[in-house]
Each structure stands twice: as structure tokens, then as C-alpha cells.
Amino acid sequence: MNATLACVLALAAGTYVFRLAGPVLHGRVELPVRVQELLTVSATVLLVALLATGALTEGQGFAGWARPAGVLVGGLLAWRRAPFAVVVVGAAAATALLRLAGVS
């Protein structure tokens, strides 16, 4: 078997096992309410960490100013309860305009 195919299959199988953990364990292990709340907060923490690293970093370095500035614009729009489309388009447009102006 070709090494690239093996890589794709291993990644796929491992990922599916991670994803199946919740649905399979659910109903067998009765989780206390406090643990369920903790899991919900964990998911939020992971998403926020993902958006923070996604906004600020690229690989192991800084993503440049344009992207976090765009995310900030989108974040302010979201905070002011702007429609979702306005939030996403506003962020992308701010980043694109900054890059057009020479800010990387």
C-alpha cells in the first residue's frame, strides 16, 4: 500500500475513533450533571482557543496584522449584534483592504 494512502487511512480511522467516543460512551456511562456542564464549557474553551490561535498565528509564527485586525472588526460587529453575514463579510473585507493597503 502506498504511504500517502496509509497516512490518509490512519488519519481517517483515528479521527473517527475520536468522534465516536462521545456517542458510544453516551448512555453507558452516566455522567454527573456537573461533568456534563464541564464538557459543554470545555467545548467552548476549545473553540475560543481555536479562534484565537487561528486569528493570531500561522504555522508557529505570527499571522501578521491584517488577519487579527479583520477578526477584531468582525468581533466588534458580532458584539453589536450585527447580522452574521455582515460579521463575516466585514472581517474578510477589512483584512483584504489592509492587505491592499500594504499591511500584511
Next chain:
Amino acid sequence: MRSPHRTDDPAQRTDEGAGPGLVRLSDLPPGVLRDIALVLLADAVVGVSFGAIAVAGGLPLWVPVVMSLLVYAGSSQFSAVGILTAGGGPVAAAATGLLLNSRTAAFSLALADDIGRTWTARLIGAHLITDETAAFVLAQKGRRQRKAAFWISGIGLFAVWNLSVLAGALAGSALGDTDRFGLDAAFPVVLLALVLPALRGDSAARRASAAGAVIAVAAAPLLPAGVPVLLALLGLLAARRGPFRRRPRTTTPGSAS
């Protein structure tokens, strides 16, 4: 679009406000469907660029296509393809991708309740767990709405992601640099807009998330991709001082309907 929706289960019917397990579009609050459509559109653009980047980097067409069908996790696909095309080797590519995807285990535990109880629902639903579906589900309060948000966003994202990756791979390198359009800012902002409702009403989640984000960003230059995001869970310690505020679905039975 048939079997995944049939998650009816006698056990589920007794749940507060759950009703029959069949998911309907009308279960979603107004506006959520439009939000899902916009995320589908944003992910389509990311999918096209993923397919194009993989093929432009010298990988055969089947790699991005099969990867998107079987792995189905954007960030780990990008990292795996990045490592493969940079000559980093298949073992490093698979290991990094798995590390990145280990967070889906946490999401799957948080979402288990909303996927459904039948084995068909569990086996199919598990594959549809992504950052976006997790965020959509967490943004809904009622049980019915959460389930609808999961299946509608999950099936939509899977279809759109795979079609767009195929289109991108076929289009090859013709597309050019998608960063020019600021699209790299779209993914963090989508997540931000989706978690904001959960953060607004929950001070424990706010403290934990702020601490976690600081930890993740500080660790990003030092540790391999995927590890910083997992380290963010240490931020939960910051929330331990106060009691977790009960989510509405646990305090007000019936609010789901």
C-alpha cells in the same frame, strides 16, 4: 437525507420537550438556517482552496478528495497536506492531523446528547462532528433546536465541503491566492460569532475561555500544531472558583419546545 434524520427512539420521547426525534427545518429558530447557509458558503471557499492547494502542491487528485470524504476535518487536512507537500513524510502528517483532531473527542462528548440514540444516528452522526457543527449546536438552547442544528449543519457541511474540495482539485492552481480576499479571517470570525452567545450568559465559560486562549496563543510558537489548542483546557481551572452557571436546558424543562 433520509436515514440520519430518523433518530426516533422511545427513550428520547420521554425527554423534556424533545418530542419525536425526526429533525425538521422548522425546528431551527428563524435566522439560524441563514447562518448555516453562510457558513456553508464560507466553507465552500475554504474547500475549493484546499483542493486547489493540494493539487498545486503536487499531490494526485485522489488525495484531497479521499481525505475530505474520510478524514473530513479542515484544519487537519490542511496541516497533513502541508506536511506531505513540504516533504515531511506521511507519519508526521498523520500524527499532526490526529493531534489536531483529538479535540473532536471533547466535542463528541459535549454533543452526544444531540446526535440521537440509535446506532445509525450515532455511527453517521459521529463522522459529522466538526468545529462548526459543535458551535452551531452550542448556540442553541432547546433540545430540539440543538438536534436540528446538528443534523442540518452537519449534512450540509459534509456535502458542501466534499463538493467544493473536488471542484478545487479539478480547478487546480487556477484560483490564485485566496488570502488576497481576506478569507483567512473568515474561519476565526465564524467561530467567534458562533461562541459569542455561549460566552455572553456564562461567566465561568468566559473566564475559562479567556485563560485558555491566552495559554494557547502563548504556546503556539513553542509546540507542534494541535497541542496549544488542547492545552487551552487548562483554562478550565480558571473557572473552577465559581460555580458553573446552569445552562437553560438543564434549569428550565420545557423551554426546548
